[in-house]
Amino acid sequence: MSFVPGATERVDIHLADRSYPILIGTGLLDDPASWAAVPTATSALIVTNTTVAPLYVETVRRAIGGRFRQVHVLELPDGEAYKTWETLNLVFDALLREGSDRKTVLFALGGGVVGDMTGFAAASYMRGVPFVQVPTTLLAQVDSSVGGKTAINHPLGKNMIGAFYQPQLVLCDLATLATLPARELSAGLAEVIKYGPIHDMAFYDWIEENIDALVAREPAALAHAVKRSCEIKALVVGQDEREAGLRAILNFGHTFGHAIESGLGYGQWLHGEAVGCGMVMAAHLSQRLGGVDAAFVARLTRLVERAGLPVVGPALGAERYLELMRIDKKSEGGDIRFVVIDRPGSAVMRGAPEAMVREVLAHCCAA
The missing domain is CATH 1.20.1090.10 (Dehydroquinate synthase-like - alpha domain)
Known part of the structure; x- marks a missing residue:
């Protein structure tokens, strides 16, 4: 077993045009150093859901607060049934309501549904804004948050509408798995x-x-x-x-x-x-x-x-x-x-x- 207890491990994805890190460790949400790869901007939007928000949203808001003048939070309903156009539009509504610009950074705080929809919104809003994956489920940490596949479901087929769009950073805090059902x-x-x-x-x-x-x-x-x-x-x-x-x-x-x-x-x-x-x-x-x-x-x-x-x-x-x-x-x-x-x-x-x-x-x- 190669993982060093207490350490922060880094796995890099090397693509044709750029690379980005996946950070894996315990207590990363609280550590300002974890967020060094995140671009600074006037504003940020944390997209999460009603289950995850009470557990981790304030921790993330505090950790990234020094990098942004304003940090907004959007809580989406929880579950695969909400991976739809209607829910995706709630993200666009929040971005437009807050006057978000092309440098606004989106943070996907949650599981695969939140990650997919936040990534798709980031790929689409103003034809592309930066986003960060902060997966809080095991499935999202080992799969859906990594690699830039973003999508929503259609009644006739799963993940049929989406885009390839890579995050700036994937931050896997293993401590979040303790609260996972x-x-x-x-x-x-x-x-x-x-x-x-x-x-x-x-x-x-x-x-x-x-x-x-x-x-x-x-x-x-x-x-x-x-x-x-x-x-x-x-x-x-x-x-x-x-x-x-x-x-x-x-x-x-x-x-x-x-x-x-x-x-x-x-x-x-x-x-x-x-x-x-x-x-x-x-x-x-x-x-x-x-x-x-x-x-x-x-x-x-x-x-x-x-x-x-x-x-x-x-x-x-x-x-x-x-x-x-x-x-x-x-x-x-x-x-x-x-x-x-x-x-x-x-x-x-x-x-x-x-x-x-x-x-x-x-x-x-x-x-």
Whole structure:
């Protein structure tokens, strides 16, 4: 385990036009040094939600106050169901009401929904203003806050409207994970687990050995999981910022998972719950395509279960699953494309015969 207790670790994302840091540690919100990479401006807007605001907004306001003449706060409703145009417009309303200019800095203080909407607002307002990711959930710290993918949902498809727009800084304060509900922690573990099959089986072995410690929130285990996850995502994003090829492997389990989220109605299953189940389904598809054996599928299924995640898909019906997956972002010309494991530790994106996908759905979903 490479994380030094009490230290602030730094992972850099190197892109074609610039780089930015991901800072990982405990107590970072309170430390003015944590915010050194943030540009100074006349004003800032902290975008958060009604759950996170009472816990951390005053800490962040105090920490960044010396860099801005005015710091405004916007509290959004909490939950995936609010990742919509209507909620996004609340951010634009606040920016316009306060007379925000092109140097105004937005701070996304919360989980993946807050991060996605704040980033999309930053990409769009005056055609681009700076923003900072301050993720307070495990899922956001290991995945959604890193790499610049921002979006809102549409009733017909998840994350179908958005932009690639990179933050100035990602600040992962591990202390915020102490207030995370157990269900949200498990949801974040799905995005940790995915990095093993797609890139690093040594990390996967480590996750298996430490899954009980992760569920119990042992600080050293969580710190290592966040750091290694960010390292892998930074490596992939640095090679393919706009998902022209390699970056698609980060969507392992997401084609099935997004269909679950859309089919049930956003918020019925958490994103990580749908991804965890989706990884099991994608593993079964990988087996049928010859990439992994039955032992690998069973091993992954056990780990997802131990993380507290569902492994049986809801009974949407094969036709509904296929309909939803055809409008997934990775589809081409109506053909569904999946991230599958071609060998443990390596993933590819490819199509699969519809009859094979139906077999997987029949095997993996409730009757």
